[in-house]
Amino acid sequence: MFNLPSSYLLLNALAGAMLLLSFLIVGRVRLASMLTWFRAQSVLLALYAFISAVALSEKQLLITALLTLVLKAWFVPRLLLRTAKQSGATERMPVYLRPTIAVVLAGALAFLAFTLTRSLLSPLADSYLIVGVSISMLLLGLFLLIVQRGMYGQMVGFLLMENGIFTFGLALTGGMPLFVELGIFFDVVVGSILMAALSYRVQAVHETVTTDRLRELVD
């Protein structure tokens, strides 16, 4: 996809770093440190969009890069931290698994992701590594959604999934038209605000945000 060999090397290095950061997110137990690594990952994603913009000479990807930086590295994580603090939620995220076991399982999921990628692309293709990493991010996000008992942890899982999808889109198709990108950003931001608002209300009603207490509606 990219003709410049130096940018190609750099992109693969970025992909590796993003995968590493996904593991760090999964292995953390405190919201603040999860979000720190999530921010770092979003910065790398923005950098990736920026390099793609230059390599493909697509100006609109610059806007994508900027929005990623502003919304995902700054606004959304800050919103989550603030709501968590204000509502007085506990710092430690309640999880179903020990962090070490979670990271081992996450490794297995990443392996699965690359197996899937091989059925989609040849391992020799330029974008093989980054597509594999993006699917790993997606699966790890889903994994967090399942193993996290708290609403904030589940939100981080959802955001990690979103980052995976964004990376996937960039790597595979070179980005969507601008108005679609803007629409997707809008949905992600409004979704995050709504989720934060809901968790705030749940904290107010139940005095905890673990979804264990949300067990009323079962047949």
Add this chain to the structure above:
Amino acid sequence: MLLSLLLLVSVLAGLSVFLASQERTLHRIVLTGSTLVGILALFVGISALPTTPHLFGGGWWYVDPFAALLIILIGFIQWTATLTSIPYLHEEMHEGVVTWAQARMYYLLLQLFVFSMLLTVISNNIGLMWVALEGTTLATTLLVAFYTREGSLEAAWKYILICSVGITLGILGLLLVVYASQQGGLSIGHALTWTALGAAASTFPPALMRWAFVFIFIGYGAKVGLVPMHTWLPDAHGRTPSPISAMLSGVLLNVALFAILRYKSLVDASLGSAVWTQRFFLFFGALSFLLPIAFVIIQRNYKRLLAYSSIEHMGLIVFAIGLGAPGMIAAVIHIVGHALAKSLLFFGTGNILLRWKSTKIEHVGAVMQVLPRTGTLFLLGVLALLALPPSPLFLSEYLIVSAAFAHHPVLILVLLLGGVLIFGGMINLLMPLLYTKREGVESPVSSEPWNLSHTAMTLHVLALIGVGVFCLTPFARTLIADMVSYLL
């Protein structure tokens, strides 16, 4: 032009709530806005119904006859839902359950919900359609959490999380379709449209399109409420204010299904046959029809009962689509019949809930005696939902059974048996609700004045009879057959 106007009017109808300073003006403004949206939608929909698929608004909007049908349903049901909301919210505000600010928010979100559904249905751009479909989830999340009770928050959390994750998987499918189209020689800027994709779909690599369809079906299927991605649905539809439940169950599920159908025709064109995708529809349709039976029979909450019935009906519709063209004709009729009957019933539950303050079946009794008007209309809705002629559901279910017998005789017998169980279960639960005077249940005796909700329910009964009779005419047969031919 008219389509863009329709979108604009629905946004303005939502925003105009901020002009109101007291309840009377609020309701007048809301009613005017909703009526305008309804008239425009009916006009646009009916004029596009008997034609070939058309591009509008400089290529931004793409309306085929099935989309036109959905525009009509959205337009009509948002109007009757608004009619029902007016007495419903009036009573809730009178009792102090709902504040003035909440009521305004309610109508704003209602129209934003309508706007995003309309945008989903008419978008020619697949990315814009995705954004709009996620918009329907976002617009309704706060409506699900409208009553700040424990259960409502739980329902809203499940709703936004499962539907957003579903739709995120959907975008993975969307990106794979775009990638496949690039492999087929389309450039991204110009070829993100249904029209361009549809024209070139036979050149897309089948392996990629298969992967794409799996993600689309799972992701958007969660929003249709297909088993096993359905767990959010009974909670969300059960906890929402009743007029909104009516729109969620009656219209939104079909809008999500519409999105899957658009992708289905692309995948079929790429694979060269519909057999592969039909297997998905048959399997998940049958599963979604059969699994809710257990929950219908043991149900103790009448709103959840209706919600499970929606899963089961969507299952039947999806199953019918898996049967190919004859089944799809049945599916179209079933969509209309189910939308009208289910929303009628949810309107009725609003009145019942206001009177008895409980959604538990055991807390309610002798509705016929206490609320004779609601009770009678509710009974007619139940009969229509259980497919008694002249309900359109009778015709559609008859067509499904006869279409399925040729190729899947065993499966359809199992489904028929399931249908009998559901029929019995619904009668067993709802008839006592309507007729039995329960001991220990206070049945306040007072007259029930006619209000707008009864007008709305009556309109639905008339529409059901009208559609049921209309579908028997030869004109309707060619109309629906044409509609289906563009979906294949």
